[in-house]
Amino acid sequence: xxxxxxxxxxxxxxxxxxxxxxxxxxxxxxxxxxxxxxxxxxxxxxxxxxxxxxxxxxxxxxxxxxxxxxxxxxxxxxxxxxxxxxxxxxxxxxxxxxxxxxxxxxxxxxxxxxxxxxxxxxxxxxxxxxxxxxxxxxxxxxxxxxxxxxxxxxxxxxxxxxxxxxxxxxxxxxxxxxxxxxxxxxxxxxxxxxxxxxxxxxxxxxxxx
Amino acid sequence: xxxxxxxxxxxxxxxxxxxxxxxxxxxxxxxxxxxxxxxxxxxxxxxxxxxxxxxxxxxxxxxxxxxxxxxxxxxxxxxxxxxxxxxxxxxxxxxxxxxxxxxxxxxxxxxxxxxxxxxxxxxxxxxxxxxxxxxxxxxxxxxxxxxxxxxxxxxxxxxxxxxxxxxxxxxxxxxxxxxxxxxxxxxxxxxxxxxxxxxxxxxxxxxxx
DNA sequence: CAAATTTTTGACCGGTTGGACAAACGTTAG
DNA sequence: CTAACGTTTGTCCAACCGGTCAAAAATTTG
Numbered sequence: 001x002x003x004x005x006x007x008x009x010x011x012x013x014x015x016x017x018x019x020x021x022x023x024x025x026x027x028x029x030x031x032x033x034x035x036x037x038x039x040x041x042x043x044x045x046x047x048x049x050x051x052x053x054x055x056x057x058x059x060x061x062x063x064x065x066x067x068x069x070x071x072x073x074x075x076x077x078x079x080x081x082x083x084x085x086x087x088x089x090x091x092x093x094x095x096x097x098x099x100x101x102x103x104x105x106x107x108x109x110x111x112x113x114x115x116x117x118x119x120x121x122x123x124x125x126x127x128x129x130x131x132x133x134x135x136x137x138x139x140x141x142x143x144x145x146x147x148x149x150x151x152x153x154x155x156x157x158x159x160x161x162x163x164x165x166x167x168x169x170x171x172x173x174x175x176x177x178x179x180x181x182x183x184x185x186x187x188x189x190x191x192x193x194x195x196x197x198x199x200x201x202x203x204x205x206x207x208x209x
Numbered sequence: 210x211x212x213x214x215x216x217x218x219x220x221x222x223x224x225x226x227x228x229x230x231x232x233x234x235x236x237x238x239x240x241x242x243x244x245x246x247x248x249x250x251x252x253x254x255x256x257x258x259x260x261x262x263x264x265x266x267x268x269x270x271x272x273x274x275x276x277x278x279x280x281x282x283x284x285x286x287x288x289x290x291x292x293x294x295x296x297x298x299x300x301x302x303x304x305x306x307x308x309x310x311x312x313x314x315x316x317x318x319x320x321x322x323x324x325x326x327x328x329x330x331x332x333x334x335x336x337x338x339x340x341x342x343x344x345x346x347x348x349x350x351x352x353x354x355x356x357x358x359x360x361x362x363x364x365x366x367x368x369x370x371x372x373x374x375x376x377x378x379x380x381x382x383x384x385x386x387x388x389x390x391x392x393x394x395x396x397x398x399x400x401x402x403x404x405x406x407x408x409x410x411x412x413x414x415x416x417x418x
Numbered sequence: 419c420a421a422a423t424t425t426t427t428g429a430c431c432g433g434t435t436g437g438a439c440a441a442a443c444g445t446t447a448g
Numbered sequence: 449c450t451a452a453c454g455t456t457t458g459t460c461c462a463a464c465c466g467g468t469c470a471a472a473a474a475t476t477t478g
Contacts, residue, residue, distance in 0.1 A: 009454070009455095011454080011455075012454090012455095015455095029326070029327065030242065030326065031240050031242065031243060031322075031325075031326065032243075033239065033240065033242055033243035034240065034241075034242035034243060034326070036434080036435065036436085037435075037436065037437085038434090038435080038436095046456085047456070047457060047458090048436090048437090048457095049437090049438085049439090049456075049457060049458080049459095050455075050456050050457070052436085052437065052438085053454095053455070053456075056437085057436080057437080058435095058436065058437090087414065087415070090414065109325055112321075112325055112380070112381075113240075113325060115380070115381050115383055115384050116240075116318055116321055116322060116325070116380055116381075117238065117239065117240070117243070118238065118383055119383045119384065119387075123383065123387065126383065126384055126387035126388065127387045127390075130384075130387065130388060131387060131388050131390060134388045148416055149416065150414045150415070150416055151408070151412060151413070151414050151415060151416050153405055153408050153409070153414070154401055154404070154405045156388065156389060156393070157401060157402055157405035157406075158405065158409070158414075159388075160374075160377060160378075160381075160385060160388075160402075161374045161377075161405070161406070161409060163377070163381075164373040164374045164376075164377035164381070165369075165370045165373045165374060167373075168369060168370075168372070168373035169369075171321070171324070171325055172321075172324050172325075172369075172372075172373070174324055174327050174328045174332065174335070175324050175328065175335055175339075176369060178328075178332065178335035178336045178339065178340060179335065179339060179340050179343045179365065179369075180365060181336075181340060184365070192363055192366060193366055193369075195363070196362055196363045196366035196367065196370070197366075197370070199360070199362050199413075200362070200367070200370060200409070200410070200413065201409070201413055201414050202413045202414055202415050203360060203412075203413040203415060204360070204408075204409065204410055204411045204412040204413030205296065205299065205359045205360050205362070205367075205410050205411055206296070206359070206360060206411050206412060207357055207358065207359055207360050218424075218425095218476095220424080220425075220475090221424090221425095224425090245464080245465065245466085246465075246466065246467085247464090247465080247466095255426080256426070256427060256428085257427095257466090257467090258426075258427065258428080258467085258468085258469090259425075259426050259427070261466085261467065261468085262424095262425070262426075263425095265467085266466085266467080267465095267466065267467090
């Protein structure tokens, strides 16, 4: 267990926020090893030793960032609710995830970076908390299938596909923009994506008989 | 333009292959900046100066790796053919991409790493060669839609969704395994994924009326 | 064989990086 | 004022990292 939360002055709280904001910017753009304390300190508008007064090690910043991220990151899935129309629930889950990709791309990339490197720092959480949550929601989805509310398929892979398709617009943003080009790669791309994903997940590609 | 290909001895060709194989392993696991020449040299079974005799700079290794990757990486999309049944064509494209995620996960992660960092080294290729290819195939898909062979939707986002869902099994492998757990996270996960994706892309989630 | 060429290595270098530290600075309370 | 406490900075260090270099070892060529 971790000891009780340390007492902090007002300045400490504020400066720590500034540092975390700066670190999110730097880490998500360069990865953990690709980022230097100096870069974060400069982005936070303070000297390196000053930064190290608030976070004693580079890893502490990353760890704090990751802990906060995970809470908000899984919130949409937690909201997936047994009551309410199944198709509507799934549709709004997809929409919420896509909105997060649009509004919090740095968080998405930070997470993607961590997973890509083999999740050295958060593997236990993936196998514990995350797995539990997904299993729980998979059971909910299975219930919908048994009730004939949605087509029978694999709930786990369904969740993976929602993660993959939505986060793609944050993690692979450069590629998406490059391929769509100047005209279609503007702000409208998220609405296009939302329309497409809704159709894909509800109706698939078969032409309407 | 680049000068003509340099003449190379047999040993040079072989050792360069060994180095590239080792570098793929190291780069895909740690990213470019997270990898050291020493790590690659050790994985290749040679000393650092010896490795630098074959590739004069760390970036040269990465560049060579990336050039090779892109050819094989886009091969499945190039094969997407106008002749033949549209749904069958798309189904086998998805299958091929999923097989690549299964058989070449390191290549997938190397690519993902590059894109995540903003594609500093391959952006021109994304905006040029890749965009051209995707636009071309999007036109093919649009033809299928006009002919009523598949449902009308956005071809570009359709391609994105295929990339996202298939590459997810390589790039986010740790997470997939963690969530599926010991029993379902084994070799069978790719077959489960194939079945799921086929159903998703063809029929969507609406229950059969 | 010997000469020429290619390959391998140990030693080294300059720059960067994460982090330590003590001293200085600022603020607040008595 | 002064003492106590929190904050900031300049300096420094050891480890690491990409890359050089000269010289040795191995291989190829004449």
